[in-house]
Amino acid sequence: MALINFLKPKNQLEEGGRSAALVQRDEGEPEKKCPNCHKDIPLSRLWANRLVCPCGYHFRMKARQRMKMLVDKDSFQELFAGMKAGNPLNFPGYRDKAENIRAASGEEEAVICGTAEIGRQSCCLFIMEPYFMMGSMGSAVGEKITSLFEYAQKQRLPVVGFTVSGGARMQEGLLSLMQMAKTSAAVKRHSDAGLLYLAVLTDPTTGGVTASFAMEADIILAEPGATVGFAGTRVIEQTTKKSLPKGFQKSEFVLEHGFVDAIVSRLNQRKMLAEILKMHNGG
Amino acid sequence: MSLIPYNRVKLARDSERPTGLDYIKNIFRGFMEFHGDRRFADDHAIIGGIARLNGHPVTVIAIEKGHTAKERTYRNFGAAHPEGYRKALRLMKQAEKFGRPIICFVDTSGAYCGIGAEERGQGQAIAENLMEMSTLCVPVISILIGEGGSGGALGLAVADRVWMLQNAVYSVISPEGCASILWKDASKAEAAAARLKLTAEDAKSLGVIERILSEDDIGKKEFYERIRTLLAEELSELSNDLDLVGKRYERFRRIGADVVNK
Numbered sequence: 001m002a003l004i005n006f007l008k009p010k011n012q013l014e015e016g017g018r019s020a021a022l023v024q025r026d027e028g029e030p031e032k033k034c035p036n037c038h039k040d041i042p043l044s045r046l047w048a049n050r051l052v053c054p055c056g057y058h059f060r061m062k063a064r065q066r067m068k069m070l071v072d073k074d075s076f077q078e079l080f081a082g083m084k085a086g087n088p089l090n091f092p093g094y095r096d097k098a099e100n101i102r103a104a105s106g107e108e109e110a111v112i113c114g115t116a117e118i119g120r121q122s123c124c125l126f127i128m129e130p131y132f133m134m135g136s137m138g139s140a141v142g143e144k145i146t147s148l149f150e151y152a153q154k155q156r157l158p159v160v161g162f163t164v165s166g167g168a169r170m171q172e173g174l175l176s177l178m179q180m181a182k183t184s185a186a187v188k189r190h191s192d193a194g195l196l197y198l199a200v201l202t203d204p205t206t207g208g209v210t211a212s213f214a215m216e217a218d219i220i221l222a223e224p225g226a227t228v229g230f231a232g233t234r235v236i237e238q239t240t241k242k243s244l245p246k247g248f249q250k251s252e253f254v255l256e257h258g259f260v261d262a263i264v265s266r267l268n269q270r271k272m273l274a275e276i277l278k279m280h281n282g283g
Numbered sequence: 284m285s286l287i288p289y290n291r292v293k294l295a296r297d298s299e300r301p302t303g304l305d306y307i308k309n310i311f312r313g314f315m316e317f318h319g320d321r322r323f324a325d326d327h328a329i330i331g332g333i334a335r336l337n338g339h340p341v342t343v344i345a346i347e348k349g350h351t352a353k354e355r356t357y358r359n360f361g362a363a364h365p366e367g368y369r370k371a372l373r374l375m376k377q378a379e380k381f382g383r384p385i386i387c388f389v390d391t392s393g394a395y396c397g398i399g400a401e402e403r404g405q406g407q408a409i410a411e412n413l414m415e416m417s418t419l420c421v422p423v424i425s426i427l428i429g430e431g432g433s434g435g436a437l438g439l440a441v442a443d444r445v446w447m448l449q450n451a452v453y454s455v456i457s458p459e460g461c462a463s464i465l466w467k468d469a470s471k472a473e474a475a476a477a478r479l480k481l482t483a484e485d486a487k488s489l490g491v492i493e494r495i496l497s498e499d500d501i502g503k504k505e506f507y508e509r510i511r512t513l514l515a516e517e518l519s520e521l522s523n524d525l526d527l528v529g530k531r532y533e534r535f536r537r538i539g540a541d542v543v544n545k
Protein backbone atom coordinates (compact mmCIF):
# COMPACT_ATOMS: atom_id res chain seq x y z
CA MET A 1 0.00 0.00 0.00
CA ALA A 2 2.73 2.41 0.99
CA LEU A 3 4.58 1.53 -2.16
CA ILE A 4 1.53 2.24 -4.27
CA ASN A 5 1.15 5.63 -2.63
CA PHE A 6 4.76 6.32 -3.29
CA LEU A 7 4.40 5.46 -6.96
CA LYS A 8 1.31 7.55 -7.42
CA PRO A 9 1.99 10.82 -9.17
CA LYS A 10 2.17 13.74 -6.78
CA ASN A 11 -0.35 15.89 -8.46
CA GLN A 12 -2.50 18.54 -6.87
CA LEU A 13 -5.18 17.71 -9.36
CA GLU A 14 -5.64 14.35 -7.73
CA GLU A 15 -6.84 16.04 -4.59
CA GLY A 16 -9.13 18.14 -6.67
CA GLY A 17 -10.46 15.02 -8.27
CA ARG A 18 -11.35 13.42 -5.00
CA SER A 19 -13.01 16.42 -3.43
CA ALA A 20 -14.73 17.72 -6.53
CA ALA A 21 -18.47 18.05 -6.44
CA LEU A 22 -21.01 16.73 -8.92
CA VAL A 23 -19.42 14.78 -11.80
CA GLN A 24 -16.38 13.64 -9.91
CA ARG A 25 -18.49 12.38 -7.03
CA ASP A 26 -18.06 8.71 -8.00
CA GLU A 27 -15.28 8.00 -5.56
CA GLY A 28 -15.90 4.27 -5.47
CA GLU A 29 -15.70 4.14 -9.20
CA PRO A 30 -12.14 4.48 -10.38
CA GLU A 31 -12.95 4.88 -14.07
CA LYS A 32 -14.79 7.36 -16.23
CA LYS A 33 -16.22 6.76 -19.67
CA CYS A 34 -15.00 9.17 -22.30
CA PRO A 35 -17.93 10.42 -24.37
CA ASN A 36 -15.65 10.68 -27.40
CA CYS A 37 -13.71 7.38 -27.56
CA HIS A 38 -16.16 5.51 -25.27
CA LYS A 39 -13.28 3.94 -23.35
CA ASP A 40 -13.22 3.69 -19.57
CA ILE A 41 -10.31 5.79 -18.39
CA PRO A 42 -8.97 5.44 -14.83
CA LEU A 43 -9.71 8.63 -12.95
CA SER A 44 -6.18 8.92 -11.61
CA ARG A 45 -4.88 8.84 -15.15
CA LEU A 46 -7.32 11.54 -16.18
CA TRP A 47 -6.34 13.73 -13.27
CA ALA A 48 -2.65 13.27 -14.00
CA ASN A 49 -3.41 14.38 -17.54
CA ARG A 50 -5.35 17.55 -16.63
CA LEU A 51 -8.68 15.87 -17.35
CA VAL A 52 -7.75 15.28 -20.96
CA CYS A 53 -8.52 11.78 -22.28
CA PRO A 54 -5.68 10.08 -24.20
CA CYS A 55 -7.95 10.46 -27.27
CA GLY A 56 -7.77 14.26 -26.82
CA TYR A 57 -11.24 14.81 -25.37
CA HIS A 58 -11.25 17.63 -22.81
CA PHE A 59 -13.45 16.93 -19.81
CA ARG A 60 -15.13 19.84 -18.10
CA MET A 61 -13.18 21.18 -15.17
CA LYS A 62 -13.91 23.12 -12.00
CA ALA A 63 -12.58 26.67 -11.96
CA ARG A 64 -10.38 26.17 -8.90
CA GLN A 65 -8.83 23.00 -10.30
CA ARG A 66 -8.06 24.80 -13.51
CA MET A 67 -6.50 27.62 -11.53
CA LYS A 68 -4.24 25.20 -9.63
CA MET A 69 -3.21 23.52 -12.85
CA LEU A 70 -2.40 26.83 -14.49
CA VAL A 71 -0.71 29.21 -12.08
CA ASP A 72 2.68 29.13 -10.35
CA LYS A 73 2.40 27.38 -7.01
CA ASP A 74 0.68 29.49 -4.33
CA SER A 75 0.70 32.58 -6.56
CA PHE A 76 -3.08 32.99 -6.78
CA GLN A 77 -4.45 35.81 -4.63
CA GLU A 78 -8.20 35.82 -4.87
CA LEU A 79 -10.06 39.11 -5.35
CA PHE A 80 -13.74 39.96 -4.83
CA ALA A 81 -14.33 36.49 -3.35
CA GLY A 82 -17.34 37.54 -1.30
CA MET A 83 -19.33 39.09 -4.12
CA LYS A 84 -22.61 37.33 -4.72
CA ALA A 85 -25.99 38.40 -5.94
CA GLY A 86 -29.21 38.11 -3.99
CA ASN A 87 -32.52 37.70 -5.78
CA PRO A 88 -33.10 41.22 -7.10
CA LEU A 89 -36.23 40.36 -9.10
CA ASN A 90 -37.60 37.94 -6.49
CA PHE A 91 -37.50 35.31 -9.19
CA PRO A 92 -39.26 32.17 -7.90
CA GLY A 93 -36.86 29.45 -6.78
CA TYR A 94 -33.70 31.39 -7.61
CA ARG A 95 -32.49 31.96 -4.08
CA ASP A 96 -32.86 28.31 -3.08
CA LYS A 97 -31.28 27.11 -6.29
CA ALA A 98 -28.28 29.41 -5.86
CA GLU A 99 -27.85 28.44 -2.19
CA ASN A 100 -27.97 24.73 -3.02
CA ILE A 101 -25.33 25.22 -5.69
CA ARG A 102 -23.20 27.26 -3.28
CA ALA A 103 -23.31 24.41 -0.81
CA ALA A 104 -22.56 21.74 -3.43
CA SER A 105 -19.84 23.58 -5.32
CA GLY A 106 -18.16 25.50 -2.52
CA GLU A 107 -18.23 28.58 -4.75
CA GLU A 108 -20.17 31.77 -4.09
CA GLU A 109 -20.58 32.65 -7.74
CA ALA A 110 -19.94 31.51 -11.31
CA VAL A 111 -16.49 33.06 -11.65
CA ILE A 112 -13.32 33.28 -9.58
CA CYS A 113 -11.04 36.30 -9.96
CA GLY A 114 -7.62 37.21 -8.68
CA THR A 115 -4.02 37.97 -9.41
CA ALA A 116 -1.56 35.22 -10.23
CA GLU A 117 1.71 34.39 -11.87
CA ILE A 118 1.90 32.09 -14.85
CA GLY A 119 5.49 31.13 -15.64
CA ARG A 120 6.58 34.01 -13.37
CA GLN A 121 4.50 36.47 -15.41
CA SER A 122 2.09 38.54 -13.30
CA CYS A 123 -1.48 38.86 -14.49
CA CYS A 124 -5.06 39.26 -13.41
CA LEU A 125 -6.97 36.04 -13.88
CA PHE A 126 -10.62 35.11 -14.09
CA ILE A 127 -11.93 31.60 -14.52
CA MET A 128 -15.62 30.92 -14.96
CA GLU A 129 -17.20 28.01 -13.10
CA PRO A 130 -19.17 25.45 -15.14
CA TYR A 131 -20.53 23.86 -11.96
CA PHE A 132 -22.25 27.06 -10.87
CA MET A 133 -25.39 27.46 -13.00
CA MET A 134 -23.23 26.69 -16.04
CA GLY A 135 -21.25 29.87 -15.67
CA SER A 136 -24.28 32.05 -16.25
CA MET A 137 -23.69 35.79 -15.93
CA GLY A 138 -25.79 37.71 -13.45
CA SER A 139 -25.02 40.91 -11.57
CA ALA A 140 -22.29 39.35 -9.42
CA VAL A 141 -20.39 37.79 -12.34
CA GLY A 142 -20.64 41.09 -14.23
CA GLU A 143 -19.52 43.04 -11.17
CA LYS A 144 -16.56 40.73 -10.49
CA ILE A 145 -15.30 40.77 -14.07
CA THR A 146 -15.76 44.53 -14.39
CA SER A 147 -13.96 45.07 -11.08
CA LEU A 148 -11.11 42.81 -12.23
CA PHE A 149 -10.57 44.78 -15.46
CA GLU A 150 -10.65 48.03 -13.49
CA TYR A 151 -8.15 46.63 -10.99
CA ALA A 152 -5.92 45.36 -13.81
CA GLN A 153 -5.99 48.77 -15.45
CA LYS A 154 -4.96 50.51 -12.21
CA GLN A 155 -2.16 48.00 -11.61
CA ARG A 156 -1.23 47.95 -15.33
CA LEU A 157 -1.59 44.19 -15.51
CA PRO A 158 -2.72 41.98 -18.37
CA VAL A 159 -5.92 39.96 -17.94
CA VAL A 160 -6.14 36.25 -18.68
CA GLY A 161 -9.70 34.94 -18.71
CA PHE A 162 -11.17 31.44 -19.09
CA THR A 163 -14.76 31.56 -20.25
CA VAL A 164 -17.47 28.96 -19.85
CA SER A 165 -21.06 30.06 -19.87
CA GLY A 166 -24.56 29.23 -20.90
CA GLY A 167 -25.10 32.99 -21.28
CA ALA A 168 -26.82 35.68 -19.29
CA ARG A 169 -28.55 34.54 -16.08
CA MET A 170 -32.26 34.56 -16.81
CA GLN A 171 -33.25 34.82 -13.14
CA GLU A 172 -31.81 38.34 -12.89
CA GLY A 173 -33.57 39.53 -16.04
CA LEU A 174 -32.51 42.88 -17.47
CA LEU A 175 -29.84 43.28 -14.80
CA SER A 176 -28.05 40.28 -16.33
CA LEU A 177 -28.39 41.68 -19.84
CA MET A 178 -26.84 44.96 -18.74
CA GLN A 179 -23.76 43.13 -17.45
CA MET A 180 -22.84 42.53 -21.09
CA ALA A 181 -22.58 46.29 -21.65
CA LYS A 182 -20.89 46.89 -18.30
CA THR A 183 -18.15 44.28 -18.76
CA SER A 184 -17.60 45.36 -22.38
CA ALA A 185 -17.06 48.96 -21.33
CA ALA A 186 -14.50 47.85 -18.73
CA VAL A 187 -12.68 45.68 -21.30
CA LYS A 188 -12.58 48.70 -23.64
CA ARG A 189 -11.02 50.96 -21.00
CA HIS A 190 -8.42 48.33 -20.14
CA SER A 191 -7.69 47.90 -23.85
CA ASP A 192 -7.45 51.65 -24.50
CA ALA A 193 -4.85 51.78 -21.72
CA GLY A 194 -2.67 49.60 -23.96
CA LEU A 195 -3.01 46.47 -21.85
CA LEU A 196 -3.30 42.87 -22.99
CA TYR A 197 -6.43 40.78 -22.57
CA LEU A 198 -6.17 37.11 -23.44
CA ALA A 199 -9.25 34.88 -23.43
CA VAL A 200 -9.38 31.10 -23.49
CA LEU A 201 -12.81 29.83 -24.56
CA THR A 202 -13.77 26.52 -22.97
CA ASP A 203 -16.78 24.28 -23.35
CA PRO A 204 -19.36 25.78 -23.64
CA THR A 205 -18.98 29.51 -24.28
CA THR A 206 -22.32 30.80 -25.53
CA GLY A 207 -24.97 33.50 -25.45
CA GLY A 208 -24.38 36.76 -23.66
CA VAL A 209 -20.83 35.90 -22.68
CA THR A 210 -19.86 35.16 -26.30
CA ALA A 211 -21.62 38.39 -27.27
CA SER A 212 -19.55 40.37 -24.77
CA PHE A 213 -16.19 39.80 -23.08
CA ALA A 214 -15.39 36.36 -24.57
CA MET A 215 -15.08 37.85 -28.06
CA GLU A 216 -13.41 41.11 -27.01
CA ALA A 217 -9.92 39.85 -26.19
CA ASP A 218 -6.78 40.83 -28.10
CA ILE A 219 -5.88 37.17 -28.38
CA ILE A 220 -8.60 34.53 -28.30
CA LEU A 221 -7.64 30.89 -27.76
CA ALA A 222 -10.03 27.96 -27.48
CA GLU A 223 -9.88 24.44 -26.09
CA PRO A 224 -10.30 21.61 -28.62
CA GLY A 225 -13.88 20.54 -29.17
CA ALA A 226 -15.39 23.38 -27.12
CA THR A 227 -18.81 24.65 -28.16
CA VAL A 228 -18.47 28.34 -28.98
CA GLY A 229 -21.43 30.26 -30.32
CA PHE A 230 -24.12 32.82 -29.77
CA ALA A 231 -27.44 30.98 -30.12
CA GLY A 232 -28.12 27.48 -28.84
CA THR A 233 -28.25 24.69 -31.42
CA ARG A 234 -31.84 23.76 -30.53
CA VAL A 235 -33.01 27.32 -31.12
CA ILE A 236 -31.17 27.46 -34.45
CA GLU A 237 -32.73 24.18 -35.59
CA GLN A 238 -36.19 25.41 -34.60
CA THR A 239 -35.68 28.79 -36.28
CA THR A 240 -34.15 27.55 -39.53
CA LYS A 241 -35.77 24.10 -39.73
CA LYS A 242 -32.46 22.88 -41.09
CA SER A 243 -30.11 20.25 -39.74
CA LEU A 244 -26.84 21.71 -38.62
CA PRO A 245 -23.54 21.01 -40.38
CA LYS A 246 -21.13 18.57 -38.77
CA GLY A 247 -18.96 20.15 -36.10
CA PHE A 248 -21.18 23.25 -36.04
CA GLN A 249 -20.11 25.72 -33.31
CA LYS A 250 -17.16 23.56 -32.25
CA SER A 251 -13.97 25.52 -31.68
CA GLU A 252 -12.47 24.03 -34.86
CA PHE A 253 -15.45 25.40 -36.83
CA VAL A 254 -15.09 28.79 -35.17
CA LEU A 255 -11.36 28.83 -35.97
CA GLU A 256 -12.12 27.97 -39.61
CA HIS A 257 -14.51 30.94 -39.76
CA GLY A 258 -11.91 33.29 -38.38
CA PHE A 259 -13.15 34.07 -34.87
CA VAL A 260 -10.42 32.54 -32.69
CA ASP A 261 -6.66 32.85 -32.98
CA ALA A 262 -5.69 29.28 -32.12
CA ILE A 263 -6.90 26.06 -30.56
CA VAL A 264 -4.69 25.01 -27.69
CA SER A 265 -4.80 21.75 -25.79
CA ARG A 266 -5.06 22.07 -22.03
CA LEU A 267 -1.70 20.31 -21.82
CA ASN A 268 0.05 23.19 -23.61
CA GLN A 269 -1.89 26.16 -22.27
CA ARG A 270 0.35 27.03 -19.35
CA LYS A 271 3.46 27.22 -21.50
CA MET A 272 1.75 29.16 -24.26
CA LEU A 273 0.10 31.65 -21.91
CA ALA A 274 3.42 32.25 -20.14
CA GLU A 275 5.14 32.91 -23.44
CA ILE A 276 2.42 35.26 -24.70
CA LEU A 277 2.47 37.16 -21.40
CA LYS A 278 6.24 37.38 -21.58
CA MET A 279 6.10 38.76 -25.12
CA HIS A 280 3.73 41.48 -23.91
CA ASN A 281 5.66 42.16 -20.75
CA GLY A 282 5.01 45.66 -19.49
CA GLY A 283 1.85 46.01 -21.51
CA MET B 284 -53.65 51.78 -18.38
CA SER B 285 -52.70 48.62 -16.63
CA LEU B 286 -51.98 45.56 -18.72
CA ILE B 287 -50.51 42.27 -17.54
CA PRO B 288 -46.91 42.01 -18.75
CA TYR B 289 -47.66 39.36 -21.37
CA ASN B 290 -50.24 41.62 -23.00
CA ARG B 291 -47.50 44.23 -23.25
CA VAL B 292 -45.41 41.65 -25.06
CA LYS B 293 -48.26 41.05 -27.52
CA LEU B 294 -48.70 44.78 -28.06
CA ALA B 295 -44.98 45.26 -28.53
CA ARG B 296 -45.06 42.61 -31.26
CA ASP B 297 -48.17 43.94 -33.03
CA SER B 298 -47.51 44.39 -36.75
CA GLU B 299 -49.76 47.48 -36.76
CA ARG B 300 -47.40 49.26 -34.42
CA PRO B 301 -45.18 51.99 -35.93
CA THR B 302 -41.84 50.52 -37.03
CA GLY B 303 -38.39 52.07 -37.27
CA LEU B 304 -39.03 53.54 -40.70
CA ASP B 305 -42.24 55.23 -39.51
CA TYR B 306 -40.27 57.01 -36.78
CA ILE B 307 -37.53 58.01 -39.22
CA LYS B 308 -40.01 59.41 -41.77
CA ASN B 309 -42.03 61.34 -39.22
CA ILE B 310 -39.36 62.70 -36.90
CA PHE B 311 -36.51 63.60 -39.29
CA ARG B 312 -36.16 65.43 -42.57
CA GLY B 313 -34.29 64.27 -45.66
CA PHE B 314 -33.28 60.79 -44.50
CA MET B 315 -30.71 59.25 -46.82
CA GLU B 316 -30.25 55.54 -46.32
CA PHE B 317 -26.72 54.17 -46.49
CA HIS B 318 -26.27 50.48 -47.10
CA GLY B 319 -23.84 47.72 -46.31
CA ASP B 320 -21.24 46.73 -43.76
CA ARG B 321 -18.35 46.95 -46.30
CA ARG B 322 -17.43 43.39 -45.39
CA PHE B 323 -20.05 40.95 -46.51
CA ALA B 324 -23.54 42.24 -47.26
CA ASP B 325 -26.32 44.70 -46.60
CA ASP B 326 -28.59 43.53 -43.80
CA HIS B 327 -32.25 44.39 -44.38
CA ALA B 328 -33.29 44.21 -40.75
CA ILE B 329 -31.14 47.18 -39.74
CA ILE B 330 -31.34 50.41 -41.68
CA GLY B 331 -29.25 53.49 -41.19
CA GLY B 332 -28.17 56.75 -42.69
CA ILE B 333 -28.10 60.48 -42.14
CA ALA B 334 -30.93 62.95 -41.72
CA ARG B 335 -31.75 66.29 -40.13
CA LEU B 336 -33.35 66.78 -36.75
CA ASN B 337 -34.68 70.33 -36.52
CA GLY B 338 -32.08 71.24 -39.13
CA HIS B 339 -29.11 69.55 -37.40
CA PRO B 340 -27.38 66.61 -39.08
CA VAL B 341 -27.73 63.33 -37.17
CA THR B 342 -27.04 59.67 -37.84
CA VAL B 343 -30.12 57.49 -37.52
CA ILE B 344 -30.11 53.72 -37.15
CA ALA B 345 -33.21 51.57 -36.80
CA ILE B 346 -34.18 47.95 -36.63
CA GLU B 347 -37.03 47.61 -39.12
CA LYS B 348 -39.61 44.84 -38.86
CA GLY B 349 -41.94 45.86 -41.68
CA HIS B 350 -45.75 45.84 -41.58
CA THR B 351 -47.01 43.57 -44.38
CA ALA B 352 -46.10 39.90 -44.74
CA LYS B 353 -43.91 40.76 -47.70
CA GLU B 354 -42.12 43.55 -45.86
CA ARG B 355 -41.65 41.44 -42.78
CA THR B 356 -40.09 38.64 -44.77
CA TYR B 357 -37.79 41.10 -46.53
CA ARG B 358 -36.77 42.56 -43.15
CA ASN B 359 -36.27 39.07 -41.68
CA PHE B 360 -38.86 40.09 -39.03
CA GLY B 361 -36.37 42.53 -37.56
CA ALA B 362 -33.85 39.82 -36.70
CA ALA B 363 -30.47 41.10 -37.85
CA HIS B 364 -27.51 39.09 -39.04
CA PRO B 365 -23.98 40.10 -37.97
CA GLU B 366 -23.80 42.38 -41.02
CA GLY B 367 -26.58 44.51 -39.54
CA TYR B 368 -24.60 45.17 -36.37
CA ARG B 369 -21.45 45.81 -38.39
CA LYS B 370 -23.27 48.25 -40.66
CA ALA B 371 -24.63 50.03 -37.58
CA LEU B 372 -21.15 50.28 -36.09
CA ARG B 373 -19.71 51.57 -39.37
CA LEU B 374 -22.33 54.33 -39.43
CA MET B 375 -21.77 55.14 -35.77
CA LYS B 376 -18.01 55.48 -36.33
CA GLN B 377 -18.79 57.73 -39.28
CA ALA B 378 -21.05 59.82 -37.05
CA GLU B 379 -18.27 60.09 -34.48
CA LYS B 380 -15.80 61.23 -37.13
CA PHE B 381 -18.10 64.01 -38.28
CA GLY B 382 -19.41 64.95 -34.84
CA ARG B 383 -23.01 63.91 -35.49
CA PRO B 384 -25.23 62.65 -32.66
CA ILE B 385 -26.61 59.12 -33.06
CA ILE B 386 -30.21 58.07 -32.58
CA CYS B 387 -31.16 54.38 -32.60
CA PHE B 388 -34.63 52.86 -32.77
CA VAL B 389 -34.68 49.34 -31.40
CA ASP B 390 -37.33 46.75 -32.22
CA THR B 391 -36.29 43.12 -32.40
CA SER B 392 -37.18 39.77 -30.93
CA GLY B 393 -33.43 39.15 -30.96
CA ALA B 394 -30.41 38.83 -33.21
CA TYR B 395 -31.03 36.16 -35.86
CA CYS B 396 -30.36 32.58 -34.77
CA GLY B 397 -29.13 30.88 -37.93
CA ILE B 398 -26.26 28.92 -39.40
CA GLY B 399 -24.87 31.80 -41.47
CA ALA B 400 -25.24 34.20 -38.55
CA GLU B 401 -23.11 31.88 -36.39
CA GLU B 402 -20.58 31.29 -39.17
CA ARG B 403 -20.10 35.02 -39.55
CA GLY B 404 -19.79 35.72 -35.83
CA GLN B 405 -23.09 36.98 -34.45
CA GLY B 406 -21.64 37.03 -30.94
CA GLN B 407 -18.49 38.82 -32.04
CA ALA B 408 -20.48 41.45 -33.96
CA ILE B 409 -22.64 42.31 -30.94
CA ALA B 410 -19.64 42.22 -28.58
CA GLU B 411 -17.78 44.70 -30.77
CA ASN B 412 -20.75 47.08 -30.79
CA LEU B 413 -21.02 46.97 -26.99
CA MET B 414 -17.33 47.70 -26.65
CA GLU B 415 -17.10 50.42 -29.28
CA MET B 416 -20.35 52.18 -28.40
CA SER B 417 -19.13 52.58 -24.82
CA THR B 418 -16.51 55.12 -25.92
CA LEU B 419 -18.17 56.93 -28.85
CA CYS B 420 -17.48 60.61 -28.25
CA VAL B 421 -20.79 61.83 -29.69
CA PRO B 422 -24.18 61.69 -27.94
CA VAL B 423 -26.12 58.46 -28.39
CA ILE B 424 -29.85 58.07 -27.64
CA SER B 425 -31.59 54.73 -28.10
CA ILE B 426 -35.35 54.32 -28.08
CA LEU B 427 -36.98 50.92 -27.65
CA ILE B 428 -40.12 51.18 -29.74
CA GLY B 429 -41.38 47.58 -29.60
CA GLU B 430 -39.47 44.48 -28.66
CA GLY B 431 -36.12 44.80 -26.92
CA GLY B 432 -34.89 41.27 -27.37
CA SER B 433 -31.72 40.56 -25.42
CA GLY B 434 -28.25 41.05 -26.93
CA GLY B 435 -29.74 41.83 -30.32
CA ALA B 436 -31.38 44.92 -28.81
CA LEU B 437 -28.49 45.86 -26.52
CA GLY B 438 -26.19 45.88 -29.57
CA LEU B 439 -27.82 49.20 -30.49
CA ALA B 440 -28.53 50.44 -26.98
CA VAL B 441 -25.24 51.24 -25.25
CA ALA B 442 -26.35 54.85 -25.12
CA ASP B 443 -26.25 57.99 -22.96
CA ARG B 444 -30.03 57.87 -22.73
CA VAL B 445 -32.28 54.89 -23.27
CA TRP B 446 -35.99 55.51 -23.60
CA MET B 447 -38.87 53.10 -23.97
CA LEU B 448 -42.32 53.37 -25.41
CA GLN B 449 -44.96 52.74 -22.77
CA ASN B 450 -45.79 49.30 -24.17
CA ALA B 451 -42.36 48.31 -25.40
CA VAL B 452 -40.63 45.44 -23.60
CA TYR B 453 -36.96 44.87 -22.83
CA SER B 454 -35.79 41.44 -21.74
CA VAL B 455 -32.81 39.15 -21.39
CA ILE B 456 -34.81 36.29 -22.95
CA SER B 457 -38.22 35.97 -24.60
CA PRO B 458 -40.99 34.90 -22.20
CA GLU B 459 -41.48 31.78 -24.37
CA GLY B 460 -37.79 30.93 -24.17
CA CYS B 461 -37.76 31.47 -20.42
CA ALA B 462 -40.85 29.30 -19.93
CA SER B 463 -39.46 26.48 -22.03
CA ILE B 464 -36.19 26.47 -20.08
CA LEU B 465 -37.75 26.80 -16.63
CA TRP B 466 -40.90 24.76 -16.98
CA LYS B 467 -40.25 22.94 -20.29
CA ASP B 468 -43.44 24.54 -21.51
CA ALA B 469 -43.48 27.56 -23.82
CA SER B 470 -47.20 28.04 -23.21
CA LYS B 471 -46.38 29.31 -19.73
CA ALA B 472 -44.99 32.45 -21.36
CA GLU B 473 -47.55 34.57 -19.55
CA ALA B 474 -46.19 33.56 -16.16
CA ALA B 475 -42.61 34.00 -17.38
CA ALA B 476 -43.36 37.49 -18.71
CA ALA B 477 -44.53 38.53 -15.25
CA ARG B 478 -41.37 37.17 -13.61
CA LEU B 479 -38.87 38.67 -16.06
CA LYS B 480 -39.73 42.30 -15.19
CA LEU B 481 -39.66 43.34 -18.82
CA THR B 482 -42.05 46.30 -18.93
CA ALA B 483 -41.00 49.92 -19.34
CA GLU B 484 -41.92 50.63 -15.70
CA ASP B 485 -39.77 47.70 -14.55
CA ALA B 486 -36.84 48.84 -16.70
CA LYS B 487 -37.13 52.33 -15.25
CA SER B 488 -37.25 51.15 -11.67
CA LEU B 489 -34.19 48.94 -12.32
CA GLY B 490 -32.31 52.01 -13.57
CA VAL B 491 -31.96 50.57 -17.08
CA ILE B 492 -33.86 53.38 -18.86
CA GLU B 493 -34.34 57.09 -18.24
CA ARG B 494 -37.71 57.83 -19.76
CA ILE B 495 -41.03 56.23 -20.68
CA LEU B 496 -42.78 57.66 -23.74
CA SER B 497 -46.58 57.76 -23.63
CA GLU B 498 -48.47 55.89 -26.33
CA ASP B 499 -51.78 57.71 -25.92
CA ASP B 500 -51.40 59.29 -29.34
CA ILE B 501 -49.12 56.68 -30.92
CA GLY B 502 -48.71 57.08 -34.67
CA LYS B 503 -50.29 60.53 -34.71
CA LYS B 504 -48.55 63.73 -35.78
CA GLU B 505 -48.36 65.00 -32.20
CA PHE B 506 -46.75 61.76 -31.07
CA TYR B 507 -43.81 62.16 -33.44
CA GLU B 508 -43.58 65.90 -32.76
CA ARG B 509 -43.32 65.23 -29.06
CA ILE B 510 -40.49 62.74 -29.59
CA ARG B 511 -38.72 65.16 -31.94
CA THR B 512 -38.85 67.90 -29.30
CA LEU B 513 -37.62 65.56 -26.57
CA LEU B 514 -34.76 64.35 -28.77
CA ALA B 515 -33.73 67.88 -29.69
CA GLU B 516 -33.75 69.00 -26.04
CA GLU B 517 -31.83 65.98 -24.83
CA LEU B 518 -29.25 66.21 -27.61
CA SER B 519 -28.56 69.86 -26.93
CA GLU B 520 -27.94 68.99 -23.28
CA LEU B 521 -25.72 66.00 -24.10
CA SER B 522 -23.75 67.94 -26.75
CA ASN B 523 -22.59 70.36 -24.05
CA ASP B 524 -21.43 67.62 -21.72
CA LEU B 525 -17.64 67.49 -21.60
CA ASP B 526 -17.65 64.15 -19.77
CA LEU B 527 -20.04 62.29 -22.04
CA VAL B 528 -17.99 59.09 -22.28
CA GLY B 529 -17.20 59.04 -18.56
CA LYS B 530 -20.86 59.41 -17.68
CA ARG B 531 -21.88 56.71 -20.16
CA TYR B 532 -19.41 54.38 -18.45
CA GLU B 533 -20.89 55.18 -15.04
CA ARG B 534 -24.42 54.78 -16.38
CA PHE B 535 -23.78 51.10 -17.11
CA ARG B 536 -21.19 50.59 -14.36
CA ARG B 537 -23.69 51.05 -11.57
CA ILE B 538 -26.35 48.68 -12.97
CA GLY B 539 -26.50 45.59 -10.83
CA ALA B 540 -23.68 46.83 -8.58
CA ASP B 541 -26.09 47.62 -5.76
CA VAL B 542 -27.62 44.14 -5.73
CA VAL B 543 -24.26 42.44 -5.19
CA ASN B 544 -23.13 41.75 -1.64
CA LYS B 545 -19.48 42.74 -1.40
